[in-house]
Amino acid sequence: MLRIAVPNKGSLSGPAAEMLHEAGYRQRRESKELRIVDPANEVEFFYLRPRDIAIYVSSGKLDIGITGRDLLIDSGARAEEILPLGFARSTFRFAAKPGTANGVEDLKGRTVATSYEGIVEGHLAEHGVDASVVHLDGAVETAIELGVAEVIADVVETGTSLRNAGLEVFGEPIMKSEAVVIRRTDAESDEAEPKVQQFLRRLQGVLVARTYVMMDYDCRVEQLEKAVALTPGLESPTVSPLHNEGWVAVRAMVPAKEAQQIMDDLYDIGARAILTTAIHACRL
Ligand SMILES: Nc1ncnc2c1ncn2[C@@H]1O[C@H](COP(=O)(O)OP(=O)(O)OP(=O)(O)O)[C@@H](O)[C@H]1O
Numbered sequence: 001m002l003r004i005a006v007p008n009k010g011s012l013s014g015p016a017a018e019m020l021h022e023a024g025y026r027q028r029r030e031s032k033e034l035r036i037v038d039p040a041n042e043v044e045f046f047y048l049r050p051r052d053i054a055i056y057v058s059s060g061k062l063d064i065g066i067t068g069r070d071l072l073i074d075s076g077a078r079a080e081e082i083l084p085l086g087f088a089r090s091t092f093r094f095a096a097k098p099g100t101a102n103g104v105e106d107l108k109g110r111t112v113a114t115s116y117e118g119i120v121e122g123h124l125a126e127h128g129v130d131a132s133v134v135h136l137d138g139a140v141e142t143a144i145e146l147g148v149a150e151v152i153a154d155v156v157e158t159g160t161s162l163r164n165a166g167l168e169v170f171g172e173p174i175m176k177s178e179a180v181v182i183r184r185t186d187a188e189s190d191e192a193e194p195k196v197q198q199f200l201r202r203l204q205g206v207l208v209a210r211t212y213v214m215m216d217y218d219c220r221v222e223q224l225e226k227a228v229a230l231t232p233g234l235e236s237p238t239v240s241p242l243h244n245e246g247w248v249a250v251r252a253m254v255p256a257k258e259a260q261q262i263m264d265d266l267y268d269i270g271a272r273a274i275l276t277t278a279i280h281a282c283r284l
């Protein structure tokens, strides 16, 4: 049975459960459940605090987990990222009252409040800057107003929390994060590996189904090369003859975000009966 750690709370938990459900796995019905078995897929899910997931996975007690890249790096645990999942995207940045600092080099001798000491201490050391780091569990933006620190380092998504606190980011982003699947470092030879790969193929299937649509259209043989250049597909489009001589039907996967523009471009070169349909699941 594959043992998988899933976030039980916070920004990661809802989208993670949704993705697992789309990949065909059983998920818990209520938020108090801490573990469930999915016997049909031979998987057991453990619902854990996102911050603890890298530690469980690195200990080898659980095979894989879903967490944030920032949380993985912050933990310092011996675990590695094996698949980015595209949700809970954020940047990790320094912020302060306008005019306080322009970059990490200005932090010498100052105090930085954060929930992510591992990331911040690593970043300061990398730049040879000697500053104090104060750990806070959350709502870090308030630390400046209340005089606990002059600078904070925190997760930024829309920037609303910073604006509301009258703060501004400064310097280069410390890192970019998103939800990721992790496993113990050097785990490739584990006996669970084939099941891990099957799990990853399922999640990749969901990612592809979310980013691509299937496009079908008819076009004249003379226009085929131009049309195929617009819809090259992942490998190569399927081209089938139509009953009407001189016409072919084409089928290819296209990025969902570009679908409307591609339909316009196909129409302009004479393609007709252009349809897009959702992809519900796939294995590439
Ligand atoms: N506003 C946000 N937008 C996108 N991702 C976020 C946001 N806040 C946190 N994250 C991401 O979620 C993960 C943090 O998990 P955490 O459990 O702390 O979530 P949270 O939403 O901050 O919940 P909590 O209320 O428990 O602090 C990190 O990977 C972080 O980058």
Ligand SMILES: O=P(O)(O)OC[C@H]1O[C@H](OP(=O)(O)OP(=O)(O)O)[C@H](O)[C@@H]1O
Pocket (backbone or CB within 6 Å): 137, 138, 139, 140, 141, 154, 155, 156, 157, 158, 159, 160, 161, 162
């Ligand atoms: O840029 P924004 O869109 O405003 O999002 C970023 C905010 O979201 C998270 O806070 P959360 O709500 O998780 O509270 P916390 O500080 O208690 O973790 C994060 O710590 C920031 O405060």
Ligand SMILES: [Mg+2]
Pocket (backbone or CB within 6 Å): 010, 138
């Ligand atoms: Mg938080």
